[in-house]
Amino acid sequence: MAVDAYLNFNGNCREAVEFYVQAFGTEEPKLMTFGEAPPSPEYPLPDEAKNLIMHTRLNIFESNVMFSDTFPGMPFVVGNNISLAIVTDDKDALQSAFDKLKEGGKVGMELQETFWSKCYGSLSDKFGVEWQFNLGTGEL
Numbered sequence: 001m002a003v004d005a006y007l008n009f010n011g012n013c014r015e016a017v018e019f020y021v022q023a024f025g026t027e028e029p030k031l032m033t034f035g036e037a038p039p040s041p042e043y044p045l046p047d048e049a050k051n052l053i054m055h056t057r058l059n060i061f062e063s064n065v066m067f068s069d070t071f072p073g074m075p076f077v078v079g080n081n082i083s084l085a086i087v088t089d090d091k092d093a094l095q096s097a098f099d100k101l102k103e104g105g106k107v108g109m110e111l112q113e114t115f116w117s118k119c120y121g122s123l124s125d126k127f128g129v130e131w132q133f134n135l136g137t138g139e140l
Contacts, residue, residue: 001088004057004064006132008081013053013069020058020065029056034071038115048072055116083122083130091119091135098133101125 009016014031021028035050052069059065066085070076088094098111104126111121111133119135 001086001090001093002064004066004085004087006066006068006083006085008068008070008076008083009053010076010081011052011069013056013067017053017056017058017067020060024058024060026058026060029058031056034069046072080130083132085132085134087134087136089136094119094133094135098123101131 007016017029017031020026031053032055033050034045034052034054037045037054039045049072052071053067055066055068057064057066064087070081086094086097095111098121102123102125106124108122108124109120111119114120117134117136119133121133122131124130
């Protein structure tokens with residue numbers, strides 16, 4: 001099980017990741033854009049989102065740091081653009097942590113299967129800390 005930092009950017013994620021690759025001498029990461037996600041008729045993808053980064057990850061000094069652009073229209077506040085991501089292969093531990101942290105908090109997305117994970121969810125706990133929960137490490 002790991003807890004990884006997740007940083008959000010306001011349309012300049014690709015530039016930031018390229019900068020961090022150079023600064024830390026990491027390998028070039030795989031970049032997933034919003035345009036590569038399976039289409040959803042309920043949520044049509046705006047043209048301005050297609051090339052924005054949906055997810056990428058760098059290994060910086062043996063710690064994973066994940067990155068994405070904020071989806072157009074979603075709030076972005078410098079200083080509040082970080083969350084902690086629980087990444088584990090233990091579904092029971094994931095469910096338990098999610099259930100405990102949501103008490104007094106606000107669920108952004110209940111734990112559910114997505115195209116990138118068998119079980120993913122997000123919430124803001126009662127102290128305002130943003131958390132993401134992901135079953136399995138995945139390729140990105």
